Amino acid sequence: MSAGASPVPAMSGTGYASCHHGEILQGVFLDARGRRCAALVTxxxxxxxxxxxxxxxPGAGPGCHSVDPxxxxKALRAAALALRECRARRPQSALGGLELRLSGDVPLGLGMGSSSSDVIAAVRAVADACGLRLPSRTVARIAVRAERASDPLMLDGRPLLFAQREGRVLEVLGDALPPAVVVGCALGGGRPVDTLSLPVPAYGDDDVRAYERLRALLRRAVTEGDTQLLGHVSTESARRAQRVLRHREFDRLTRVAGRTGAVGVQIAHSGSVAGLIFDPAAPDLEARLRRCVRALNHEAIPVTRTFTTSTTSTTSTTSSTTSEESRHGRAHRRRDRPARPDTPGRRARLSAL
Structure with a gap:
């Protein structure tokens, strides 16, 4: 900087990313070229x-970056990559050091996409500070580079078959998931799962055929709004995942589902969060949900929250939408906030486990 020149002011930005409740379907699938790809639907x-x-x-030296906590x-790595991307798009920008601060309430290690949420929020915050809004495909590419595999939280709320290690969509299954009410719970006492310690599954031709069959069934469930079929796909996917996860409560969970009229179970394939899926059109739904909660408590499986796949159910304590804008918020809106611990209307908090 020349003598007498004014210092370049700091630039700030914010970003937000939600999490997910584990997977509905995860396995190995064929892409458009017939190549095997690990992929998932969250x-x-x-x-x-x-x-x-x-x-x-801008006054700090390049690479002078910090993160809190x-x-x-991973989030800091993603922020640095985002900074490089923004610099390539706006070469005139004087981009120097980076200070990143993360806050939120996504439980760690339960398979809810906490690291992806951190990474995507960080990328959005850096882009916002640079006055940019990066395309979702660019955010996905950065996220995969930062954490090797990423959940599709940078995309809209449509059901997507997403290749998590490549950051690309294999298929848009439809506009929205079938309507469902999910009673969330945590297996293993809610203890975090070390995903790096899990064995890498070896998939054969029979596995590919099985997962492709579940993919076709899920596509049909979405097209027809068939909650019963959604529950079947989710249960079968969770059952196949037990070869790796081996949750001790899995059989008890499916028995509770059968006794209380749930259409299926849903489990994070890299964590301990789980859910029982109910058809919102089922008779005596509220009574079924109460019986489910009592049964889970009797089995010593902690109940966490009840939510829906739509925005219209009165039993919902959280809801999903089909709009990226409404799910994740605009990166440059400072009013975006994660839910606080005193948010009303929630039966339980995963972060308290």
């Missing part, structure tokens, strides 16, 4: 998420 969940605040200090290294 169950959206709003009301929990990560807020990122980024401050860019300091253990969120």
């Amino acid at each position: 169950l959206p969940l709003t009301g929990l998420g990560t807020r990122a605040d980024a401050v860019l200090r 300091p253990d969120r290294t």
